[in-house]
Amino acid sequence: MALVMCLNSMAQNLILNPGFENDIADWYMNIGTDGASANYTIESIGSPEGNKHFKCEVQTLGKNEYSLQLRGKQFAVDETHQYRLTFKAKSETSGAVLKVYIQVKKFMAKPFTLSDSWAVYSHEFFPNEPSKQIKFNFKALANYYIDDVTVEDITQPVSTFNTPPSCVITTPHVNAYYKTGSAVTINAYSTDIGGSGLAGSVSKVEFFIDDQKIGESAAASNNTYTIVWNPNKTGEFRITAKAIDNLGKSFTSAGVLISIGTENAGKIGLSAGKGKYLGNVVRNTGVEPTFTDFWNGVTSGNGGKWITVERTRDVMNWDMADEAYNLAKNNHLPYRYHTLAWGQQYPTWITTLNPSDFQEELEEFIKSAAQRYKYVDQVDVINEGLPGHQEDTKYFINGLGGAGVSGYDWAVWLFKKARQYFPNSKLVLNDFGLVNNTSNIREQQSLLKVLRDSALIDGIGAQSHTTDLTAMNPKDLKNNLDLMSISGVPIYITEMDMQGVNTDEESQLTSYQNLFPVLWEHPGVAGITLWGYIYGDMWKPDAGLIYINGTERPCMVWLKNYLGKQKDLGYPLIGDHTTSAAEIQHVKGYFEMYPNPSNGELFLQNTSANNLRITIYDVYGRLVDHFNLQSNSNVKHNLLKGVYFVNVDNHDTFKVLVISTIR
Numbered sequence: 001m002a003l004v005m006c007l008n009s010m011a012q013n014l015i016l017n018p019g020f021e022n023d024i025a026d027w028y029m030n031i032g033t034d035g036a037s038a039n040y041t042i043e044s045i046g047s048p049e050g051n052k053h054f055k056c057e058v059q060t061l062g063k064n065e066y067s068l069q070l071r072g073k074q075f076a077v078d079e080t081h082q083y084r085l086t087f088k089a090k091s092e093t094s095g096a097v098l099k100v101y102i103q104v105k106k107f108m109a110k111p112f113t114l115s116d117s118w119a120v121y122s123h124e125f126f127p128n129e130p131s132k133q134i135k136f137n138f139k140a141l142a143n144y145y146i147d148d149v150t151v152e153d154i155t156q157p158v159s160t161f162n163t164p165p166s167c168v169i170t171t172p173h174v175n176a177y178y179k180t181g182s183a184v185t186i187n188a189y190s191t192d193i194g195g196s197g198l199a200g201s202v203s204k205v206e207f208f209i210d211d212q213k214i215g216e217s218a219a220a221s222n223n224t225y226t227i228v229w230n231p232n233k234t235g236e237f238r239i240t241a242k243a244i245d246n247l248g249k250s251f252t253s254a255g256v257l258i259s260i261g262t263e264n265a266g267k268i269g270l271s272a273g274k275g276k277y278l279g280n281v282v283r284n285t286g287v288e289p290t291f292t293d294f295w296n297g298v299t300s301g302n303g304g305k306w307i308t309v310e311r312t313r314d315v316m317n318w319d320m321a322d323e324a325y326n327l328a329k330n331n332h333l334p335y336r337y338h339t340l341a342w343g344q345q346y347p348t349w350i351t352t353l354n355p356s357d358f359q360e361e362l363e364e365f366i367k368s369a370a371q372r373y374k375y376v377d378q379v380d381v382i383n384e385g386l387p388g389h390q391e392d393t394k395y396f397i398n399g400l401g402g403a404g405v406s407g408y409d410w411a412v413w414l415f416k417k418a419r420q421y422f423p424n425s426k427l428v429l430n431d432f433g434l435v436n437n438t439s440n441i442r443e444q445q446s447l448l449k450v451l452r453d454s455a456l457i458d459g460i461g462a463q464s465h466t467t468d469l470t471a472m473n474p475k476d477l478k479n480n481l482d483l484m485s486i487s488g489v490p491i492y493i494t495e496m497d498m499q500g501v502n503t504d505e506e507s508q509l510t511s512y513q514n515l516f517p518v519l520w521e522h523p524g525v526a527g528i529t530l531w532g533y534i535y536g537d538m539w540k541p542d543a544g545l546i547y548i549n550g551t552e553r554p555c556m557v558w559l560k561n562y563l564g565k566q567k568d569l570g571y572p573l574i575g576d577h578t579t580s581a582a583e584i585q586h587v588k589g590y591f592e593m594y595p596n597p598s599n600g601e602l603f604l605q606n607t608s609a610n611n612l613r614i615t616i617y618d619v620y621g622r623l624v625d626h627f628n629l630q631s632n633s634n635v636k637h638n639l640l641k642g643v644y645f646v647n648v649d650n651h652d653t654f655k656v657l658v659i660s661t662i663r
Contacts, residue, residue, distance in 0.1 A: 014075040014083075014151040015134065019050040027054075030069040036062030038138065040070070043145075048088045048118040053147035056138050065099060068138040072149065074104055077127040079438065081155040082446065085134065086122040089114050092143035101135035102127075108439060110388065114144070124154065124387075126442035156196070163195025164251040164455045165202050166488045167243035168426060170224070170526040171571050173277065173297075173334035175375035176258045179265050184229045185571050188241035188253065189526065191223050194445075194488025195452040206242045222523035231260045238424065251455050255424035257375060259332075264653050267574040267645070268331055269296025270560055275569040276520065277334055279529040281495070282324035288534060290550075292331055296573050297377075299336040299494075299529055300324035301539075306365055307345045313361070318372060325373050332573065334377035336494070336529060337422075339430065340366055341414050342383040343390030351395055358399030363417055370421035378492065380430040380461055381418045382411060386443055389431065408450045415456035430461030430494055434484065436468045436476075441483050448487045460484050463495040464519070465531065466540050470498050470511050474518045481522045490526035493519055497531045497543035498555075505554050508543070512555040517562065564643070591648055597657040598639065604646070605634035615647040 016026035020042055029040040039057040047053040058068060077083060089098060094116040102108045106129040112121045134151065138144050171187040178184050186207055192200035204218040205225035217225040231237070239256040269292065271278040279297020302308050303320030310316050328335035341362070350358060370376075384390045397403075400410035418427050429448065433440045444460070451457035462484065469477075484491050498515070500507030519525055535544025535553065545556040552560075590608035606612045606629045616624040616637070624644065629635060639658045647653045 012152065014077075014153075015149045016073055018149045019047075019147055020052045020054050021050050023052070024054075026073050028071045030066075030071065032062040032064060032067030034062040034064065034067055036060055036067035038068050047147055049148040053088075053145055056136075056144040056146075058138050058141050058144070061139070061141065065137050065139050066101070066135070070136040070138075070146070072134040074131045074133045075151065076130065077132050078153070078155075079127050079130065080442070081153050082124060082126055082442070083132075083151055084122055084124045084154045085110075085149075085151050086120060087149040088118055088120055088147045090116060090118045090145050091140070092116065096140040096142035096144065098144060098146075099137040099139055101137065102132055103135070104129055104131050104133050106439075108132075118145070118147075126439045128437060128439035158198060159196040161195070161197040161453065162200070162245070162247055162249050163192070163197050163453050164249050165190055165192040165200070165243040165245045166194065166452065166455075166458075167205065167241050167251050167253040168458045168490055168526075169239060169241055169253050169256045170490055171275075172239070172256060172258050173572060174256050174258075174377040174424060175329060175332050175334065176256075176572065177265055177332040178231065178258065178260050180231060180234050180260050180262060182231070182265065183570070184231060184258070185569070186227050186229055186239060186241070188225045188243070189223055189490045190220070190225055190241075190243040191488040192243075192245045193486060194448060196449045197453075201246045203244050203246050206244070208240045208242070209237050211238075211240070224523070234260050234262060236260075254419075254422075254426055254458060257424050264647075265574055266332065268292050268333065269573060270294050270563045271566075272296055272573045273568045273570055274563055274566045275571065276525070277527040277572050278563070279334065279336070279527065280533055281529065281531050282327065283532060283537065284320065285537065286323060287327050290546075291327065292333075294533065295530070297334045297336065297527060297529055298324050298328035299338050301338070301531070302345070304337050304369065305339060305342065305345045306350075306362075307347050309369075310347055310365060313347065313349050316368060321373075325375075329375055334527070334572070335373070335375060336428075336492075337369065337373065337376045337379045337425070338494075339380035339383040340369070340418060341381065341385070341396050343393030343396065344384070346392070346395065350399070353399065355399050355401070358395075359413070362396075362399070362414075366417050367421050374424075376422060376425040378426045378428050378459065379418055379422050380494070381414050381427050383430045383461075384432060385411065385429070385447075386431050386433070386440055389433070406450045408447050411447055412450065412454060412456065415451055415454075419456055426458035427456060428459040428461040428492055428494070429457060430463065432463040432465060432495075433468060434460070434462040435464050435480055436472055438480060438483060441480060445487055448489075452488060457487075457489055459490045459492045459526070460487060461492050461494040463531075464493045465495055466497050466499045466511075466543050469496070469515055470501055472515060474514050477515055477518045478522065481518070481524055485524035491522070491524045492526055493528040495531040496528060497538060497540045499540055499543040503542045509554040509558060512558060516559065520562075520566075591652070592634075593646060593654055593656065596654075600638055600640070600658055602637045602639055602646075602656060602658070603634060604629060604637060606631060608632075613649050617645045617647070618642060 023042050037060040041055045043055050044052050091114040099111045110123045168189045188205050190202045206216040207227045215227045236259045242252045244250045277297040280295040281299045281301045283301050300321045397410045400413040498511040500511050532538030533545040535547045592605040612629045614629050615626040644656050
């Protein structure tokens with residue numbers, strides 16, 4: 001089935017007087033008052049198109065890159081469409097930089113390095129405002145020549161191709177653990193949007209354990225289909241889900257490996273039981289002793305990058321990645337692999353490889369990572385691949401087949417290899433500048449459409465560093481998350497930090513209070529990873545949540561309180577929920593505990609004929625008290641405000657919420 005790839009050959013040029021045949025009409029020439037000087041002329045000899053072209057002879061540069069500028073008239077655009085700027089240019093001396101602004105108010109720019117002969121230059125973009133204007137900025141002491149300026153709408157017509165539905169298991173995560181007999185909630189995020197064709201609908205999602213169907217769901221809440229599985233035996237199991245659309249086309253999710261055992265499930269991190277993971281990064285300095293007190297997802301900041309692993313060709317060092325992975329594996333936490341392809345921090349020896357050798361070496365790296373790390377929940381397949389984000393992405397583009405027929409053949413190669421070697425991991429396209437930039441979102445969606453058509457993408461990774469987030473307002477953030485969601489796959493916040501507008505405790509707290517709930521509560525966001533938490537020991541040092549002496553900054557105090565108030569859903573990382581006294585009496589006839597929630601006084605009653613051993617832990621797993629509760633007796637226990645776990649005879653564990661303290 002072929003996609004409709006042809007463009008409208010009769011597309012209108014939005015630039016007036018594009019070839020300067022009417023001299024300088026509809027163009028404005030600017031010379032700043034900061035010492036800049038230049039001669040602007042229209043020449044009629046040697047034009048590559050028509051009879052005339054524009055010339056700028058730079059004599060003196062100003063203080064700003066826009067001091068010498070040629071501007072066209074504004075033109076209206078559709079922010080949902082894609083456009084292509086094309087122009088012919090040269091400079092008297094090869095190497096002069098011409099920077100083109102495509103903006104009225106919202107910044108958008110692209111630099112071009114010119115040769116000394118006429119050549120065609122182009123740039124495709126999604127507008128981030130309703131009107132645009134082309135502005136040529138002359139940045140070198142050189143003679144510049146420009147002709148035949150074109151801006152055209154290149155939005156592709158809707159295809160009749162039926163994109164397969166998406167299907168991504170967001171709960172449980174890979175490497176999750178449950179005690180036998182527990183109820184395992186399985187959530188599958190599924191849509192029939194985001195591809196190149198017409199949007200459809202999902203008819204149903206079927207669920208499988210080790211390829212054996214256990215049930216199906218035809219009703220979704222916020223694109224999430226749910227089933228509950230009650231395992232009655234121990235071992236490792238592979239969960240999959242298959243979505244079927246209204247035309248009968250189907251797609252089966254990546255697998256999720258979980259284990260069932262006889263021990264109680266552990267409670268780890270601030271968001272345990274709150275429906276989503278809240279993870280963090282392991283930095284080069286190693287695992288922080290308090291990591292599992294707060295976080296329940298793991299990423300190695302640098303350990304999985306190609307340069308870290310294989311700085312010398314065919315000599316691999318996984319030590320740094322091993323440390324982070326083992327933290328996740330041993331504590332049954334989700335692990336994010338960061339990253340397979342990045343146009344930064346790559347081995348320098350790849351720059352001289354021919355395409356065949358490049359592909360062989362990159363495939364070897366991907367295969368080695370997958371073989372070493374079995375329990376990977378998500379893989380950042382491409383990091384910062386948006387045009388203009390990392391110049392050296394060109395090595396991956398050139399080495400993997402370039403644009404090709406799809407426009408993104410190089411990226412398709414990467415995702416196909418990742419799917420081949422990571423069949424039980426979610427594949428993510430990760431980048432910065434998404435949560436705050438609609439143009440970047442739409443640019444990313446061009447690639448996402450290709451990957452959706454091929455059923456190769458499972459998530460959008462939005463880094464969400466302080467440079468993207470801090471200055472945003474909640475409404476714009478939600479709107480941009482909504483826009484990302486039309487790609488039809490979950491959103492993962494992958495590298496979040498916020499230092500506040502004024503880089504102080506007060507403004508950081510304000511940023512968290514205003515923006516974190518928008519991210520956490522958005523139905524399209526499946527989980528959040530912070531990019532550090534110790535003040536001064538982060539990529540953005542002032543974005544820390546805790547000082548090195550353990551003192552919590554106000555935003556951390558707020559974050560703990562906010563998450564504590566979220567509804568307890570029983571996942572991730574704990575299979576229980578806050579249970580009322582009536583429920584306990586019904587389920588466990590030998591033991592009663594009430595009230596729950598408690599105002600500080602907790603009553604425990606043994607209604608059995610045997611003595612019971614009672615052990616109470618706080619939310620961090622620290623022992624609060626332990627004692628014997630005699631047969632047919634009761635006791636009152638006073639507790640401070642917080643969350644506690646009451647274990648009975650090393651067998652059953654109940655959670656209790658103390659909302660106030662008796663004075």
